[in-house]
Amino acid sequence: xxxxxxxxxxxxxxxxxxxxxxxxxxxxxxxxxxxxxxxxxxxxxxxxxxxxxxxxxxxxxxxxxxxxxxxxxxxxxxxxxxxxxxxxxxxxxxxxxxxxxxxxxxxxxxxxxxxxxxxxxxxxxxxxxxxxxxxxxxxxxxxxxxxxxxxxxxxxxxxxxxxxxxxxxxxxxxxxxxxxxxxxxxxxxxxxxxxxxxxxxxxxxxxxxxxxxxxxxxxxxxxxxxxxxxxxxxxxxxxxxxxxxxxxxxxxxxxxxxxxxxxxxxxxxxxxxxxxxxxxxxxxxxxxxxxxxxxxxxxxxxxxxxxxxxxxxxxxxxxxxxxxxxxxxxxxxxxxxxxxxxxxxxxxxxxxxxxxxxxxxxxxxxxxxxxxxxxxxxxxxxxxxxxxxxxxxxxxxxxxxxxxxxxxxxxxxxxxxxxxxxxxxxxxxxxxxxxxxxxxxxxxxxxxxxxxxxxxxxxxxxxxxxxxxxxxxxxxxxxxxxxxxxx
Amino acid sequence: xxxxxxxxxxxxxxxxxxxxxxxxxxxxxxxxxxxxxxxxxxxxxxxxxxxxxxxxxxxxxxxxxxxxxxxxxxxxxxxxxxxxxxxxxxxxxxxxxxxxxxxxxxxxxxxxxxxxxxxxxxxxxxxxxxxxxxxxxxxxxxxxxxxxxxxxxxxxxxxxxxxxxxxxxxxxxxxxxxxxxxxxxxxxxxxxxxxxxxxxxxxxxxxxxxxxxxxxxxxxxxxxxxxxxxxxxxxxxxxxxxxxxxxxxxxxxxxxxxxxxxxxxxxxxxxxxxxxxxxxxxxxxxxxxxxxxxxxxxxxxxxxxxxxxxxxxxxxxxxxxxxxxxxxxxxxxxxxxxxxxxxxxxxxxxxxxxxxxxxxxxxxxxxxxxxxxxxxxxxxxxxxxxxxxxxxxxxxxxxxxxxxxx
Numbered sequence: 001x002x003x004x005x006x007x008x009x010x011x012x013x014x015x016x017x018x019x020x021x022x023x024x025x026x027x028x029x030x031x032x033x034x035x036x037x038x039x040x041x042x043x044x045x046x047x048x049x050x051x052x053x054x055x056x057x058x059x060x061x062x063x064x065x066x067x068x069x070x071x072x073x074x075x076x077x078x079x080x081x082x083x084x085x086x087x088x089x090x091x092x093x094x095x096x097x098x099x100x101x102x103x104x105x106x107x108x109x110x111x112x113x114x115x116x117x118x119x120x121x122x123x124x125x126x127x128x129x130x131x132x133x134x135x136x137x138x139x140x141x142x143x144x145x146x147x148x149x150x151x152x153x154x155x156x157x158x159x160x161x162x163x164x165x166x167x168x169x170x171x172x173x174x175x176x177x178x179x180x181x182x183x184x185x186x187x188x189x190x191x192x193x194x195x196x197x198x199x200x201x202x203x204x205x206x207x208x209x210x211x212x213x214x215x216x217x218x219x220x221x222x223x224x225x226x227x228x229x230x231x232x233x234x235x236x237x238x239x240x241x242x243x244x245x246x247x248x249x250x251x252x253x254x255x256x257x258x259x260x261x262x263x264x265x266x267x268x269x270x271x272x273x274x275x276x277x278x279x280x281x282x283x284x285x286x287x288x289x290x291x292x293x294x295x296x297x298x299x300x301x302x303x304x305x306x307x308x309x310x311x312x313x314x315x316x317x318x319x320x321x322x323x324x325x326x327x328x329x330x331x332x333x334x335x336x337x338x339x340x341x342x343x344x345x346x347x348x349x350x351x352x353x354x355x356x357x358x359x360x361x362x363x364x365x366x367x368x369x370x371x372x373x374x375x376x377x378x379x380x381x382x383x384x385x386x387x388x389x390x391x392x393x394x395x396x397x398x399x400x401x402x403x404x405x406x407x408x409x410x411x412x413x414x415x416x417x418x419x420x421x422x423x424x425x426x427x428x429x430x431x432x433x434x435x436x437x438x439x440x441x442x443x444x445x446x447x448x449x450x451x452x453x454x455x456x457x458x459x460x461x462x463x464x465x466x467x468x469x470x471x472x473x474x475x476x477x478x479x480x481x482x483x484x485x486x487x
Numbered sequence: 488x489x490x491x492x493x494x495x496x497x498x499x500x501x502x503x504x505x506x507x508x509x510x511x512x513x514x515x516x517x518x519x520x521x522x523x524x525x526x527x528x529x530x531x532x533x534x535x536x537x538x539x540x541x542x543x544x545x546x547x548x549x550x551x552x553x554x555x556x557x558x559x560x561x562x563x564x565x566x567x568x569x570x571x572x573x574x575x576x577x578x579x580x581x582x583x584x585x586x587x588x589x590x591x592x593x594x595x596x597x598x599x600x601x602x603x604x605x606x607x608x609x610x611x612x613x614x615x616x617x618x619x620x621x622x623x624x625x626x627x628x629x630x631x632x633x634x635x636x637x638x639x640x641x642x643x644x645x646x647x648x649x650x651x652x653x654x655x656x657x658x659x660x661x662x663x664x665x666x667x668x669x670x671x672x673x674x675x676x677x678x679x680x681x682x683x684x685x686x687x688x689x690x691x692x693x694x695x696x697x698x699x700x701x702x703x704x705x706x707x708x709x710x711x712x713x714x715x716x717x718x719x720x721x722x723x724x725x726x727x728x729x730x731x732x733x734x735x736x737x738x739x740x741x742x743x744x745x746x747x748x749x750x751x752x753x754x755x756x757x758x759x760x761x762x763x764x765x766x767x768x769x770x771x772x773x774x775x776x777x778x779x780x781x782x783x784x785x786x787x788x789x790x791x792x793x794x795x796x797x798x799x800x801x802x803x804x805x806x807x808x809x810x811x812x813x814x815x816x817x818x819x820x821x822x823x824x825x826x827x828x829x830x831x832x833x834x835x836x837x838x839x840x841x842x843x844x845x846x847x848x849x850x851x852x853x854x855x856x857x858x859x860x861x862x863x864x865x866x867x868x869x870x871x872x873x874x875x876x877x878x879x880x881x882x883x884x885x886x887x888x889x890x891x892x893x
Contacts, residue, residue, distance in 0.1 A: 011686060013706040032709050034690045036803040041710050174686070174706075198715065202707065301547060332591030339590075354623050357586035357596050359579065364627065369576055382583060384590045 007049075009063040009178035012202030014040045014048070020059055024051030042177050043228075045204035063204055066121035066181035067160055072145040079109055082236050086110045089234040090209060091117065096230030098188060098210035102237065107211040108135065111184045112142050118207050120181030121160035125169045125199055127187045129153040129363055133370045135163045135186070154366030166196040173202040182207040183229075189214060191228055192221035200228035253435045254330075256322040269313035276306035317438045323406055324355065326436050331356060331384065334402045338377070341386040343406040349388045352406075358384040405435045488562075488721060491742075493555040494655035498747055503739070503754045505652035508552070508645050518641035518648075521556045525565055525636045533567060534629040552648075559647045563765070566635040571625035572607060572614040579623055581606075646763040650728075653762055654721035656754045660737040661712040663703040663720045666693075668732040669796040675808045677768075681726035685719035691801035699799045714740055728764035733757065776827045777810050780882050787884040791815050791891065798822060800844045807840045809849070813891065820848065821874075821891060825882060827854045831862035838864045847872020850890060855879050 005020035016029055017037045028044040028051075031037075040048060045063065052059060079087070083106055086099045090110075095118060101107050115122050124139075126132050132153050139148045139161065149157025152168030162180075169176060176199075183203055185191050188210030191200060200208070210229040215222050225232075258266060280296055280303075283289045297307035327341065343349055346362045353360035359373045359382050376382040495506035508514045520543060528536045540557050544550035561567070571578060585603050589595035600616035607614050614622075624630055639647075657663070667675075682689055682703065690702040703723070705716035720737065727733060734757035741748030756762075784793045792814045800807040800822070809822040826837055834857065841849060847870060853859070855877050859866060866875065874890045876882075 011706045013709070030709055034688050034709075034803065039706070039709055041707065198707075304547075304550070328591065328593075330591075335591045336588055350624055350627070354620055356590045357582055357599065357620075358590050359583045366576065369579075372580070381587060383588055 004060045005057075006060040007063045009042065009065070009204065010039075011174040012042050012177050012198065014042055014045060014063055014204070016040065016048075016059070020052065020057050022052055022055045022057040024048075024055055027051075042202050042204045043200060046206040063178050064181075065178045066205075069115075069119045069121065069146060069160055071116055071119050071143060079113060080106065083110050083113070086234040087113045087117075090114060093230060093233045095182075095207035095209075097208075097233035098212065098215060098225055098229055098231070100212055100215055100232060100235040103213045105213075105236065107186070107213075108138050111186070111209060111211060112138070114184070114207075114209050115143075115161075115182060118182045120207070121179055122162075122182040122184060123169065123176060123180040123203075123205070124163045124184040124186065125166055125191075126163060127166055127190045129165065129365075129367055129370070131186060132163050132165060133367050133374070136367060137371055137375075139163070150367050152367075153370075155368065166190050166199065169199045170196045173198040177202040178204050180205050182209070184208075185210045185229060188212045188225060188229060189217055189222060192217065192224040197224065197228060250430055251433045251435070253437065254326055256326045256436050256438050258316070258322055258438060262316050262321065266313050266316045269309040269316070272309040273306045273313065276302055323436050323438065324352070327352065327356070327404065327406065330402075330404055330434060330436075336383060337402050338380070338400040339384045339402040339404065340400040341384065341404045341406060343386070343388060346388050348406060349386050352386045356384070356386075358382070358386050361385065361387040363388065401431045403431075403433045405433070488654050489555055489558060489651045491655070491658065493551055493558060494652060494658075495551060495555075496652075496656060498741075498749065498752065501749050501751065501753050503656050503741075503752045505649075505656050505754075506552070507649050507652065510642055510645055514645055515641040517553060518556055518644045521553065521560050522638050522641065522644060524557075525560050525633065526638045528633050529636050531633055532629070533631045533633065536561075536633060537629065555651070556644060556648055559651060560636075560639070560644060563647060564637050564639050564644075565633055567628075567631040568634045569625050569630075570632045570634075571622040572612045572618065573622075575622065575624065575626040578619065582619060582623060647765065650725065650762050650764070653756065653760075654724050656739070657721040657724060657737055658717045659714050659741060659752075660717040660720050660739040660754070661704070661708070661714045662738045663723075663735060664737075665701040665703065665727065665733055665735045666698045667701060667730065667799070668698050669794075669798065669812070670731050670733075671795050672797045672808045672810055674730040674768075675797070675799065675806075678723075678726050678730055679806060679808070681723055681766075685722050687716060687719050687723065689806070691799060691806050694798070699801070712740075724762075725764040725766040728758075728762055729766060729768050731758060774825075774827070776825055776882070780825065780884070781811075783881075784884045787888070789884070789888055791888060800840075800846055800849075802840055802843055807844060813850075813887075819891075821850050822846070822848060823850045823852065823887065825852045826857070827852075827882075834859065834862040834864050838866075838869065841873060842868055842870060845870060850874045850876060850887060852876045852878055852882050852887065 003018055005016065005018055008015050008017075015032075015035070015037050016025060016039075019025075019038055025038075025040075025048055028040040028048045029038040030040070032039040049059075049061070082101065086101065087110055090097050090099060091114075095114075099107065099110055101110070111124070124135055126135055129152070132150060136148055136150060139146070143161070146161050147159050149155070149159030149162045150164070151157060151162055151172065152165035160179075162176075164172075164176075180203065183200065183205040185200075185208070189212050191197055191210070208229045210225060215225060215232070276296075277284065277293065280292075282292050282296065284293065293303075293307070293310075296303040298304070331339070341352060341358070343352065346364065349360050349362050352358065359376070361370050361373055365373070373382065373385060377385045497504050521540075524539055524543060525536070528539070540554070544553050547553075569575065573581070581603050582600065586596050586599035589599055597616060600619055604614050604616050604619055607619075679689075686705060687703050688705060688708075691699055692702075693699045703716075703720060705713065705719070707713055708716065717739070727735065735755065737754040739752050739754060740750075741752050781793060781795075794812040794814055797809050797812045800809065807824075809824040811823040811825075813821045813823055824837075824841075826834070838859075841851060849872075851869075851873060853875060856879070869875070876886050876890045878886060
């Protein structure tokens, strides 16, 4: 009797041997002279097997290494109408497709429901460590019986339910490719990049879900998402969903004064830098001017010296001792209150953490420690937390009544998101946001730009943060059996 | 190897030329400076070393060369470790819990630290509040302590540097073609072991007279050329340097952010390149059996010459590398493979290889101790031209010569 045709997984590809007596598979496979076998890209797994099945041919599937997940009964919040519709649309597309929902509209719940429905080994890919932490916390709560593993951010777990960063998942794409039945891509507009697309290409996963608020890419590569994940199956804009609310807080700006030594050093450095810029006829106001400065600094000794001077001056302005003196005062004034301290550079975060003995979160904090720190901040065991910019986007920042911005970059969006999401009135007190700025340095202008002001601006209106969609209808979870499941 | 930002390459048309330091007194002085800096920094944290390096780099534009040398000195010759009385993550948890709510009160913070230090002392981990504060972030790379450094000779560091720059070119390679000539089987075997270890695949074409062409890429290269295997190719380079006679051509896709780069670039290198490998030459493939045979053959009186430099026998997905080549002055030549090894899978594979090679200039010397039938090997399935010599204990050159002339 002839040997049965066997499908195996080989580092991001499929090898089919000996060739089955059928024809549909030929469109997916290429003859590989190197091994004298037929080979197909891993992502052809599902169409390849569907084709063979339609022809009534069976092959031995040694490729799939994903397993059923034992998901016990567990509580999850009732889905909103748009979440249920999104899930239904994805299910109707046979479990392949992209769901586009605005930030704050609860994409995570859609993903959890999809996971519950497929109930196979699942890989969740996220762009940042803070999102990784958020998924981790969410999955722990939603699936208490399952072990949740992390790949990236200081962890290297190997579990049937795994949350990975795009970077780590891409690095391990050959190894992960056949282990997951369902792939979930959060912020899936990151996927089509050269380096990360292999996560989808080298994977056999029959089910794929992409989530994004803004899938469009400037380089048009979002068109590849259809092949990598599936078509856009559901889309809602913020206008269709969001309500409005105003946070109840006030702002206070505190100027920190440089010490005499710092002042002298700062002035000397800026003077040195400006002399070089003037000689080279470079103006720093624009991005182009900055790029010319960077180039010049690589070409000549004087340029490099000017760049070093610029960096040191920036360090003095952003990390000045006087700011720490202000911080000490503020911490004493708000003792016992839920306080978040923001600063732009990690060195300052660790300095604050070490001096004031408060826990820190930066992009280098191991994800599990980050999770523990946020949990403790939420339940009050840690009243103060210091962090760099990692808590900015798309993350459930715990509420605080005091926020202290020690330094930051000029991105307006970042500032708006920080303000809107964090501050809540507590125990009868109005929440407050302090911005500590070094006096008479370049940072003052950064601060104005950050507020969306012209260099000398009027008062600031607190922005209106997006609020979750109102709960329209409490319905039972849609449980639609997945058809593509004999694998 | 070096991170991309420390690579220094230039283009000559489509040809890529990596940075290469002369083994001059000037380069040696630069290397020595960095080696000395590390040697003097044992016991110090990494951020201090970085600060000293920055001073040493100064305002010169060649700071990238120095930084590259420092990177290699550190990754290849230094050891950095976390030093803390307690695992730092656990230490942080204890300290931050003890000081919770006291951030605005310096005296209370100091008391909290002292209390943790006292607790630790009671657990047999004597420490002080100040030391704990110091160790809070001992796990951050910049706080790691340089615990050991084995200073290399300046030339060794320069060799590493030149090799690393050449390796860096290959990061962006999507195809690597090696032309290899007759080489020692041990060298070949080691090279193929590395090819396999790094997940690369080879296609072998050609013959010993014109050279063998080894085309290296990876599984998915079949569908689309991919720079994904470039890192593996870079790791392979030091293994290739341990082979005696070869040349290579890499085709690569330069980074898109380099305005001087062509669409596709080429990099070539050969065995006379002067680069020095730090991979050890491994001779464990030379079994005692083969060595003993070579010694006996020398004593035998015959016109046949026994050569260690063999032909590659291409096979789908791999190559067979025989142990010896026998050459007669009249032009006849045979490849000799000694099979004295006894694991059943190995025997099955070896015989399957010979059967698939289709070669008729092979002699297999097989130990009579081997239970071929038991291993599922059928001698009758070998190609007709393959000569079989049986031996007990030791292989006698006479038996091999008899088979040749017979």
